[in-house]
Amino acid sequence: MSGVRDTLQRFRARLGPGPRSFFAWWGQALATWLPARWRVVLGLTGDRLLFQRQDDEIEMSWLEGTQRHPLARLPATVSPDDLRALLGSRLAELPRWWLVPAGMALRRRLLLPAAAADRLRDVLTFELDRQTPFTANDACFDARVVGVREDAQLDVELAAVQKAAFVDGLSRLGALSQGLAGADVEDAGGAPLGVNLLPEASRVARQAPRRGLHAVLASVAVIAVVFAAWAVLDNRRAAADAFAARVDSRADAARQVAAQRQQLVDLVAGTTTLNQTSARRPTALEVMDEVTQRLPDNTYLEKLAIEGDRLTLIGFSPEASGLVARLQGSPLWRNPALSGALQPDPRTRMDRFTMTAELLGKQDPAAATQGGADAAGRD
Template sequence: MTSLRDRMGRQLARWTGTGGFFAWWGHSLAAWLPRRWRLALGLDRGRLLLQADGDAVQLRLQDGDGMRDLARVPDLAAAGADVLATLLSPELAELPRWLLLPAASGLRRRLLLPAAAAERLRDVVAFEIDRQTPFAADAVAFDARLLGRRGSDGQLDAELVVVPREALSAQLDALGPLAGQLAGIDVAGGSGTPLGVNLLPQAQRRQQLDPWRAWNWVFGALALLALAMMLWQVLDNRDRAAQALQARADREARAARAVALQRQQLVDLVEGRAFLDRLRNARPTAIEVLDALARRLPDNTYLEKLAIENDRLLLIGLSSEASALVGRLEGARPWRSPALTGALQPDPRSGRDRFTLTADLAIAPAAAPAPAAPEPADAGHD
């Protein structure tokens, strides 16, 4: 876990340590995080400063809370490489170890450089050592730091820091076996706070091996797999919810269609019943026809057949006054236009004439259907 945190801290420091906007943006974001989160991400673990003070070495911790003294080792060269593990806690002993040089041991020069030099600031200032300092480039350990940018033309305000190798060798000798375990060399400012440079060449900086690297890759792969499974589960849940919603919508649509069909059937039934009622009310009933015939036919008239077919009335029978039947039947309310069909035929057995008489039923014009009452408006739309 510590190795993963260290590597994350180095990576984040690499992303945010190039200066300019990304440096400001990265440090600003990190400042908003709680201290425990910054420690977990490796952004604020700090570093262990070794500062030679005569024959002794002062151990200091620098982190987001500032600098504080940890211990003082009288003779670090004789104490051995394991003295830090004895004096400090394991968490502090694992911190990167930096040699802090006194302010008087270094030479600082302000430089104005073009904006394009920001990406390779250390390589650019290497050509300025001979002109800005009385030393040759191969006789000093050097680094540069970015102080700011000019808003008008974007030029860089940088500072060159050099330390003669002779003075540096004396400081390294005071560290004894710890000199080969340094992650960097910094120079103290006027207030004693480190400037934030690294005079140690890249090839000599200690690179801590990460025994958990393979496990971290495994954990990272598992995290990616878990993330993929989580996203797949979310998509699957959404798909299931969509299918359930579609099934519910289909059920409600089928129910709505069934209700609409039943409503239409009911409307058709009501309209058909009303149509039949109108037809029935417009036609004379059989009782009315029989009553009118009984009142108008003479007593010597006998009917053999009485039929109502559609709108026609058919009478077949025998009568002694067959020729006068048309006159008797005219003017009746249930029918109109009575007439004899064919010739009268004498019946020798009864002594009467056989007749066939037809008439049209008196059908009143059908009344127009009453308009349907409008459905009451939904109270929710008032």
């Protein structure tokens, strides 16, 4: 056993010095309260002791991160007390795992939908009898997510051992089979696969040393943080109230100024729009002059009305059916047309007509061009 003690002494040195001060001890204790995923990411833990039966001895190794270091070969009759005395306080705190031999476990690769990630074990309970010759009641099983494919499916590796074989192999560890934190499977390279076949009821969770004292210190820290947050919040609330009072004192004046400014903006915008509209439209005098030039001398008007962009002509003419052609091509309007049927007037022996047209803007080059084209077409 002296060789075993020398080997363990070297590995104790690799663990680094123990907590030499209150703050170092407290930091290590607080780290044990973090979730397991955080501890792994921060590199605070993850080490464990692995045990595997080899012939008449038990091989003990130390898993440091992803590296497995052989420590010693122990007699099969070693007890947990003997192991604790042999390891010392530092190594004895590491969780103990059984490393299931590679040839003992049945491994399968599966593709599962991404939604199965949250309840992976429940899904595998239904898939186990389809993927292995075992049922969920006849096997110890677990799985790990190897990766996520581009189609969002999970690449999962299932590991299962028949329950009877699992119990028999676990009993070969003797007294060390008690107090295990898990049972992993050895892969082809001798490293743990990353699963835990040990039933949850049989797993031993690590307890932080001096847990009561840790709870008191954590409570004090939480109370201090809450008090500091309350003080900051109270200061911010007082500052916000003072600022709100200053804002309210000037709010009425600001609203009046904003209302007057909006009225001025609306007035300027309305005036600008009215001026632009008036500037674009032809004047009534221009429309009357254009109508007078285009109507024949034997035609007279009873009414000329301009309503918005609509020009309406009502009058009498012996050639009322030809007035539409005469009014086409004007740069001041477009789409002249008779509105309704011609009505013969026996008194004047003329036809009473009603014509409408759509007024154009003065500066509408497209309309002017179209009007010119219409005039050229008539010629």
